Amino acid sequence: xxxxxxxxxxxxxxxxxxxxxxxxxxxxxxxxxxxxxxxxxxxxxxxxxxxxxxxxxxxxxxxxxxxxxxxxxxxxxxxxxxxxxxxxxxxxxxxxxxxxxxxxxxxxxxxxxxxxxxxxxxxxxxxxxxxxxxxxxxxxxxxxxxxxxxxxxxxxxxxxxxxxxxxxxxxxxxxxxxxxxxxxxxxxxxxxxxxxxxxxxxxxxxxxxxxxxxxxxxxxxxxxxxxxxxxxxxxxxxxxxxxxxxxxxxxxxxxxxxxxxxxxxxxxxxxxxxxxxxxxxxxxxxxxxxxxxxxxxxxxxxxxxxxxxxxxxxxxxxxxxxxxxxxxxxxxxxxxxxxx
Amino acid sequence: xxxxxxxxxxxxxxxxxxxxxxxxxxxxxxxxxxxxxxxxxxxxxxxxxxxxxxxxxxxxxxxxxxxxxxxxxxxxxxxxxxxxxxxxxxxxxxxxxxxxxxxxxxxxxxxxxxxxxxxxxxxxxxxxxxxxxxxxxxxxxxxxxxxxxxxxxxxxxxxxxxxxxxxxxxxxxxxxxxxxxxxxxxxxxxxxxxxxxxxxxxxxxxxxxxxxxxxxxxxxxxxxxxxxxxxxxxxxxxxxxxxxxxxxxxxxxxxxxxxxxxxxxxxxxxxxxxxxxxxxxxxxxxxxxxxxxxxxxxxxxxxxxxxxxxxxxxxxxxxxxxxxxxxxxxxxxxxxxxxx
DNA sequence: TTGAAAGCGCTACCAC
DNA sequence: GTGGTAGCGCTTTCAA
Numbered sequence: 001x002x003x004x005x006x007x008x009x010x011x012x013x014x015x016x017x018x019x020x021x022x023x024x025x026x027x028x029x030x031x032x033x034x035x036x037x038x039x040x041x042x043x044x045x046x047x048x049x050x051x052x053x054x055x056x057x058x059x060x061x062x063x064x065x066x067x068x069x070x071x072x073x074x075x076x077x078x079x080x081x082x083x084x085x086x087x088x089x090x091x092x093x094x095x096x097x098x099x100x101x102x103x104x105x106x107x108x109x110x111x112x113x114x115x116x117x118x119x120x121x122x123x124x125x126x127x128x129x130x131x132x133x134x135x136x137x138x139x140x141x142x143x144x145x146x147x148x149x150x151x152x153x154x155x156x157x158x159x160x161x162x163x164x165x166x167x168x169x170x171x172x173x174x175x176x177x178x179x180x181x182x183x184x185x186x187x188x189x190x191x192x193x194x195x196x197x198x199x200x201x202x203x204x205x206x207x208x209x210x211x212x213x214x215x216x217x218x219x220x221x222x223x224x225x226x227x228x229x230x231x232x233x234x235x236x237x238x239x240x241x242x243x244x245x246x247x248x249x250x251x252x253x254x255x256x257x258x259x260x261x262x263x264x265x266x267x268x269x270x271x272x273x274x275x276x277x278x279x280x281x282x283x284x285x286x287x288x289x290x291x292x293x294x295x296x297x298x299x300x301x302x303x304x305x306x307x308x309x310x311x312x313x314x315x316x317x318x319x320x321x322x323x324x325x326x327x328x329x330x331x332x333x334x335x336x337x338x339x340x
Numbered sequence: 341x342x343x344x345x346x347x348x349x350x351x352x353x354x355x356x357x358x359x360x361x362x363x364x365x366x367x368x369x370x371x372x373x374x375x376x377x378x379x380x381x382x383x384x385x386x387x388x389x390x391x392x393x394x395x396x397x398x399x400x401x402x403x404x405x406x407x408x409x410x411x412x413x414x415x416x417x418x419x420x421x422x423x424x425x426x427x428x429x430x431x432x433x434x435x436x437x438x439x440x441x442x443x444x445x446x447x448x449x450x451x452x453x454x455x456x457x458x459x460x461x462x463x464x465x466x467x468x469x470x471x472x473x474x475x476x477x478x479x480x481x482x483x484x485x486x487x488x489x490x491x492x493x494x495x496x497x498x499x500x501x502x503x504x505x506x507x508x509x510x511x512x513x514x515x516x517x518x519x520x521x522x523x524x525x526x527x528x529x530x531x532x533x534x535x536x537x538x539x540x541x542x543x544x545x546x547x548x549x550x551x552x553x554x555x556x557x558x559x560x561x562x563x564x565x566x567x568x569x570x571x572x573x574x575x576x577x578x579x580x581x582x583x584x585x586x587x588x589x590x591x592x593x594x595x596x597x598x599x600x601x602x603x604x605x606x607x608x609x610x611x612x613x614x615x616x617x618x619x620x621x622x623x624x625x626x627x628x629x630x631x632x633x634x635x636x637x638x639x640x641x642x643x644x645x646x647x648x649x650x651x652x653x654x655x656x657x658x659x660x661x662x663x664x665x666x667x668x669x670x671x672x673x674x675x676x677x678x679x680x
Numbered sequence: 681t682t683g684a685a686a687g688c689g690c691t692a693c694c695a696c
Numbered sequence: 697g698t699g700g701t702a703g704c705g706c707t708t709t710c711a712a
Contacts, residue, residue: 006462008705019683024707034681049455051463055404056705058395059688066445087427090446098451103465105406106430106446111438115389122346123391124689125443230630260630267632287627290570290600292607348689359699364691374697396689399704464705 007050016044027052058124067097067313068126070116071108072133072141074197074228083229083257085283085300089132089154092306100310102127109140116140117147128313130154134165134198150316152309156199157324164322166309170199173298173329174206177252177280180296180331182214184278184338186250190222192233192262193254200228200254203282207252221247228254233261241269249277250337256281256288256297263291263336278337293335301327347390356384367392398464407437407653408466410456411448412473412481414537414568423569423597425623425640429472429494432646440650442467449480456480457487468653470494474505474538490656492649496539497664504662506649510539513638513669514546517592517620520636520671522554524618524678526590530562532573532602533594540568540594543622547592561587568594573601581609589617590677596621596628596637603631603676618677633675641667 009027013020018041025033026041033041044050058064071086094104105126112119120126127150131141134155144151145163157165181189189211195204204223211218221244226236233253240247253259259281263273271277273293281288284299305327312322333339349367353360358381365373366381373381385391398404411426434444445466452459460466467490471481474495484491485503497505521529529551535544544563551558561584566576573593580587593599599621603613611617613633621628624639645667652662673679 009707010705020706021683021685021708022681024705025682028707032681037681049458049462051458053399053464053705055395055398055464056688057707059393059399059690059704060706060708062395062688064395069446084424084427087424087430090427094446094448095451098447104446106409106434106444107438108434111434118389118391122389124393124395230626234630257627260627264630264632264634286570287597287600290574290604292604292632294604349691350689360690361692361699361701362697365698368691372697377697393689396704397691399706400689400691402704 007048008053012041012045012048012050015048016041062124064124064127065101066103066105066126067128067130067310068105068107068116068120069093069130069132070112071106072131073109074133083255084285084287085255085257085302086132088285089302089306092302093130093132093309095303096306096310100314102310115143115147117144117149121147121149127317128152130309130313134159138198150313150322152313152316152322154305154309156202157326158202159198161324164312164316165324166305166312167199167327168298168300168305168329169326170202170329171206171209173282173300174203174252175210176206176329176331177203177282177298178207178210179214180280180333180337181250181252181278182210182216184250184274186278186338187216188219188222188248189216189250189252190224190248191252191254192224192226192236193258194228195223195225197228197254203252203254224251226258228258230257230261230264233258234265235261237262237265238268241265241271246271246276251277251279253279253281256283256285256295258282259295259297259336260287260291263295273336274338280331280337284332288332289334291336296334296337297332299330299332301329304328347388348393352381352385352388352390355388356381402464404464404467405441406443406445406466407468407470407650408445408447408456408460409433409470409472410452411446412471413449414473423595424625424627425595425597425642426472428625429642429646432642433470433472433649435643436646436650440654442650455483455487457484457489461487461489467657468492470649470653474499478538490653490662492653492656492662494645494649496542497666498542499538501664504652504656505664506645506652507539507667508638508640508645508669509666510542510669511546511549513622513640514543514592515550516546516669516671517543517622517638518547518550519554520620520673520677521590521592521618522550522556524590524614526618526678527556528559528562528588529556529590529592530564530588531592531594532564532566532576533598534568535563535565537568537594543592543594564591566598568598570597570601570604573598574605575601577602577605578608581605586611586616591617591619593619593621596623596625596635598622599635599637599676600627600631603635613676614678620671620677624672628672629674631676636674636677637672639670639672641669644668 026038131153226232281297288295366378566572621637628635
């Protein structure tokens with residue numbers, strides 16, 4: 001406060017009458033320093049509002065304690081950027097990283113156009129990378145994996161990949177959602193979303209498996225392919241009903257936002273949910289239970305997932321092998337689907 | 341690739357047969373270096389996958405090109421963390437910052453418990469701080485302002501503060517929302533939210549002004565005070581109806597999430613929206629128009645706001661004075677309110 | 681248990 | 697236009 005030119009370790013050392021090394025060790029809680037001295041110096045630092053210069057320590061230690069989190073967005077539509085689910089994952093990662101002493105540098109695939117490994121890791125901006133979403137294209141991610149940089153991806157862990165993927169059991173999720181509709185006596189169950197998107201394609205497989213087990217025919221016209229935004233889903237359902245009439249009595253949506261769009265299209269046509277059409281979402285975003293009717297959905301445990309992702313990333317920092325890991329999902333039965 | 345020990349400027353210089361200074365200038369696009377040489381060296385850098393070590397340049401230049409964005413959360417409830425509106429602001433800031441060459445370090449008030457200025461600025465983690473939300477407590481923010489660190493706050497710009505505040509015209513928003521309900525012949529208009537929260541209190545003032553102008557009495561029992569989460573709003577409306585019956589025919593909600601909670605409580609009781617109760621939200625999150633009925637709401641222009649915030653922060657980097665600035669709002673009339 | 685000093689990789693001042 | 701070099705503030709080896 002009083003002294004305006006910024007305080008450094010050297011300055012603090014002078015103030016305390018000890019060497020720079022001693023202050024450095026004390027502030028890093030190094031047990032080499034006598035506990036008494038350590039506490040005295042820490043108190044002094046606090047008193048003078050001193051904080052170690054991270055740029056300097058990062059340069060010296062070659063470690064940043066920063067993790068770059070990259071939202072792997074499919075397109076530049078506003079919708080996909082603001083999908084509450086993605087942002088929930090960011091929030092949970094923030095928490096998990098902080099608990100381990102890491103900071104979160106936020107970026108997304110639309111901004112970071114260069115080689116990610118080069119940009120974030122070689123440049124000492126971050127120690128590792130977490131990519132949220134495998135999306136349709138994984139070439140950037142592969143590039144990072146090739147470079148050997150510490151990397152964890154939120155996506156579909158069942159996909160074989162040469163990097164660690166953490167994600168929900170999407171196939172099972174799709175299966176349970178579909179099975180739930182089958183049990184509710186739905187006969188013509190549609191799949192709404194993008195079957196080519198990594199995570200979504202697994203949900204699609206689960207959907208097909210459930211149909212088969214139930215002895216229901218798989219009909220291609222029940223695969224309602226659309227972008228994974230509410231708007232696209234809304235348009236798709238509207239167009240479908242316009243051209244073919246209401247030819248389905250159940251919808252397995254690939255995300256809650258997609259389900260939301262579908263619900264709106266149905267309600268506008270006075271189609272009862274779940275009376276005429278049952279619907280199951282995916283994600284369990286905060287809003288799901290607040291919709292009317294409350295949305296039955298497959299809950300992804302993002303908090304647990306975030307912790308696992310950080311754990312796997314830290315393993316790589318320590319030179320250990322990182323593994324893909326499956327996070328449990330759970331069917332949340334609410335009001336948008338008929339009960340058995 | 342072939343050479344495994346990390347390349348530095350010195351290494352590149354040797355490879356190119358020029359001095360370190362020349363490579364440094366070339367990679368920083370310094371016009372002192374002949375264009376030809378510059379391009380040759382940039383190509384060489386790309387070829388060898390070289391990236392300048394940021395830790396080193398930050399130490400040297402005393403500038404990080406990083407901005408800390410702090411979500412000033414009210415409580416640790418999941419809801420407030422995942423309010424899509426806050427996260428929309430983060431997304432827009434990310435974009436605005438990147439366009440100006442800054443990176444976004446994400447944090448929140450629950451994690452960053454220390455003195456923010458000390459933690460982020462003194463430590464050279466970031467050059468400036470953007471705080472999202474004035475919330476109820478502004479002491480941490482005041483502390484940053486006191487320290488003289490570059491700071492911009494998303495909040496209510498009408499509040500007098502010794503730091504730059506960018507935000508919507510909340511008073512006008514509250515006024516327009518209320519006026520709209522008045523025009524739709526609502527007689528007993530409730531205000532739902534937290535009148536003590538900085539931004540919200542201005543909306544509350546606007547609500548009162550509109551009532552007064554319309555010659556409607558201001559009744560305290562129509563101030564429905566609750567936490568600004570969907571859940572709290574849902575509970576509040578449910579409790580209100582249970583204890584006093586449906587004693588209002590319009591609701592001015594302090595956020596879309598709050599409106600969502602209220603809508604659910606109403607729908608569950610088969611109260612028609614907007615037939616029995618009209619409702620207006622605030623924010624215009626992506627979901628607002630996808631609700632059924634589509635939510636009439638006051639749109640906050642977060643994209644414009646984000647650009648202004650970054651602009652004001654950069655002004656401070658350049659030693660200029662930063663000013664509070666008001667961002668225009670716009671009433672989005674949809675289906676949850678009666679028309680005139 | 682503490683101190684001296686080298687050096688992390690870069691930028692920018694000064695010299696040519 | 698280009699090169700030599702000091703030094704940003706820290707950590708850590710080595711010495712005491």
